[in-house]
Amino acid sequence: MKLIFIASMLLALNGTALAQDQIERMTADKMQSFRADEVNWQPEAILPAGAESVVLVGDPTKAGVFIAWLKFPADYPIPAHTHPFTEVITVLKGKLGNGMGETFDKTNGEVLNVGDSFVLPAGHSHYVWTSDEETIVELIATGPWDITYIDPEDDPRNNP
Template sequence: MKNTWITAALLAGAISACSGDKAGDKIDRMHSDKMESFSSATLNWQDEAILPPGAQSALLVGDPTKAGVFIVRLKFPPNYPIPAHTHPFTEVITVLSGKLGNGMGETFDTSNGEVLNAGDSFVLPAGHSHYVWTTDEETIVELIATGPWDISYINPADDPRNSKP
């Protein structure tokens, strides 16, 4: 169970991509006057800047940069690690496809965690150190959380935002 919470941390990385709408294209998705469906085939995947290179996100509902609930999907390539980190608010993560490993603690160790399959979910409380990884296949998860969102890597050198010019 504790390892399940780690997976949620991975999802938090989707925040960056979720907030990456082009100027002028921002939609208030939390206040809709119509029913809206989300087709996996038509999602607008964006590179996720707050996660290690290779992750992508697609915002479904809300705005992770503002107060309030948001929902985002995150796509991770095979054999993808997200180093130990924390988040400011609780996350709920559901594995939609593939497999997602997760572990608790400040040291990345795939032998000290669990692997979740498609359909599995977990809750990660705010401030819990965790890490996640994928196995030998692409993995897509759905993250439901409260903004404003952020991710704090235990080792600042792991933060991809620190390597940007």
């Protein structure tokens, strides 16, 4: 009986590991290089007007890891919000302010420079802003990616 229980547990753990591997796996069919002035930037509908994005690897609408670039204009705020999964942001160009909490307040945040990164756990309220220059960040996250604004009035999908 013990042997059957142990075998069942090993199979269950192995199945879980395989499922986790499939969710987290990110694959590429060929080597690619990306340059900010050559990618196909598109308006980002889930962020306030003015943001653009390009998905480099993966698919943010599906389960699994993806990498995207986001481009924000100068003096651009993104109100307080949460995400369903952990994300990693790295500043590629410009400066990005980042604050934690449910109320937008630049005095309670930090400003990140080119090369700086932050990790945001799933479900943590935060907000971001740019300074007086265009900013590009790299987003590495797990899909399906979404954003939930603390104040639904801030959600551009509610205000077409």
